[in-house]
Amino acid sequence: MMRISASRLTIERGGRTILRNLDFTVDAGEMLIVTGRNGAGKSTLLRALAGLVPLASGALALSPSSEESIAEQAHYIGHADALKNSLTAAENLEFFAALLDLGRGGLEPYAALDSLGLRHVADLPAAYLSAGQKRRAALARLLVARRPIWLLDEPTTALDTASQALILSVIAAHLLTGGLVVASTHARLDLPARELSLGAAA
Amino acid sequence: MSVGATAPAAEGEAAPRSPLRALFIRELRIGRRIGGGGSLGVVFFLMLVVLTPFAVGPDLALLGRIAPSMLWIAALLATLLGLDRLFQSDHDDGSLDLLLMSKAPLELIVLVKCLAHWLVTGLPLVAAAPFFGLMLAMPAGQLWSVALSLMIGTPALTLIGAIGAALTVSLRRGGLLLPVLILPFCAPALIFGVAAAAAGAAVSPAPAAPPFLILAAISLLALVGAPIAAAAALRQMSE
Numbered sequence: 001m002m003r004i005s006a007s008r009l010t011i012e013r014g015g016r017t018i019l020r021n022l023d024f025t026v027d028a029g030e031m032l033i034v035t036g037r038n039g040a041g042k043s044t045l046l047r048a049l050a051g052l053v054p055l056a057s058g059a060l061a062l063s064p065s066s067e068e069s070i071a072e073q074a075h076y077i078g079h080a081d082a083l084k085n086s087l088t089a090a091e092n093l094e095f096f097a098a099l100l101d102l103g104r105g106g107l108e109p110y111a112a113l114d115s116l117g118l119r120h121v122a123d124l125p126a127a128y129l130s131a132g133q134k135r136r137a138a139l140a141r142l143l144v145a146r147r148p149i150w151l152l153d154e155p156t157t158a159l160d161t162a163s164q165a166l167i168l169s170v171i172a173a174h175l176l177t178g179g180l181v182v183a184s185t186h187a188r189l190d191l192p193a194r195e196l197s198l199g200a201a202a
Numbered sequence: 203m204s205v206g207a208t209a210p211a212a213e214g215e216a217a218p219r220s221p222l223r224a225l226f227i228r229e230l231r232i233g234r235r236i237g238g239g240g241s242l243g244v245v246f247f248l249m250l251v252v253l254t255p256f257a258v259g260p261d262l263a264l265l266g267r268i269a270p271s272m273l274w275i276a277a278l279l280a281t282l283l284g285l286d287r288l289f290q291s292d293h294d295d296g297s298l299d300l301l302l303m304s305k306a307p308l309e310l311i312v313l314v315k316c317l318a319h320w321l322v323t324g325l326p327l328v329a330a331a332p333f334f335g336l337m338l339a340m341p342a343g344q345l346w347s348v349a350l351s352l353m354i355g356t357p358a359l360t361l362i363g364a365i366g367a368a369l370t371v372s373l374r375r376g377g378l379l380l381p382v383l384i385l386p387f388c389a390p391a392l393i394f395g396v397a398a399a400a401a402g403a404a405v406s407p408a409p410a411a412p413p414f415l416i417l418a419a420i421s422l423l424a425l426v427g428a429p430i431a432a433a434a435a436l437r438q439m440s441e
């Protein structure tokens with residue numbers, strides 16, 4: 001059973017303490033929803049989990065211990081969709097499939113786009129996609145390479161209700177197979193989850 | 203230049219999914235598409251070369267004498283033209299985060315991006331140089347030594363420029379800061395590049411080999427050092 005445990009995490013950015021002495025654990029099959037007002041440090045926490053922001057103090061541990069770090073086993077969906085405008089949606093995904101693949105399989109780019117309702121725009125340059133379609137194309141990364149940890153920063157931004165339900169079902173399926181999800185959100189995600197409420201920004 | 207044309211359908215299953223190979227293909231594709239800026243460097247190069255005779259005057263002997271220097275300076279500026287976006291576009295759209303998280307060493311990622319960038323922007327400059335040399339009344343014997351010196355020297359310019367691109371990755375107006383940071387460090391390549399290019403002239407008393415060898419040494423040094431420096435800068439600047 002995989003587990004992420006954070007003990008006394010403190011994160012500073014630009015000389016300002018964003019998060020102080022934060023403790024939490026996430027177990028396999030469990031979703032942790034990070035809430036808090038704007039500037040509370042939700043995105044920073046996710047970036048720290050992804051190894052993109054250094055910890056000022058405290059520790060992040062992954063058990064059972066593995067040669068691969070959390071970052072190397074995690075999907076990170078940030079604010080930005082990480083799509084190249086001049087490449088088609090399928091080409092973007094083809095690249096991410098190769099970049100993120102851990103040898104554990106995953107859907108083909110077209111199949112991943114199909115399951116998120118984007119088959120008809122798969123061969124369009126990403127520049128021509130709407131904001132919601134871009135978001136879904138970014139989320140399709142989750143499907144092209146199988147990774148146990150999902151770090152989702154506002155995953156349902158710009159999505160319509162039908163697409164939100166679709167994403168929730170994808171997340172639910174991932175949890176059923178023993179995945180871990182840490183998601184920050186303002187929207188309500190109708191899935192059983194623990195909540196980590198971040199206090200006011202220091 | 204039809205490298206990626208057959209790729210989308212054929213690649214899916216058969217090819218081993220190497221992250222670096224996929225990155226290389228992606229960079230080539232982006233560079234060749236509209237907005238990639240691949241051919242813009244050559245057009246800029248052409249503009250500088252065309253403007254030179256207007257500035258210097260119609261003295262063919264003088265033009266021929268300064269042609270190697272003009273071609274090298276033009277190539278240097280054309281190389282810098284597209285470099286500011288080398289990492290910045292990835293930073294802006296968020297894909298740099300994923301590259302930083304990748305298991306592949308960042309140094310190799312930088313190297314692959316530089317290689318693809320050079321193939322799309324540097325190699326066309328090398329190919330165009332003999333023709334542009336002709337426009338500057340360069341002696342025929344020198345055309346090939348100019349092209350060869352650019353072939354050896356421009357990789358160093360791209361690699362050194364990559365350090366500047368990494369340092370300015372999160373700055374909005376990094377496009378202006380980059381040349382200021384980088385141009386002083388391009389001076390050695392420029393000095394020996396021009397010396398190598400001029401060495402082909404029949405009148406030149408200097409032997410041809412030494413400047414070429416030193417230029418090659420500069421490129422090899424940049425090949426080893428620049429990816430490490432640029433990767434360290436990227437880790438610091440993109441946090």
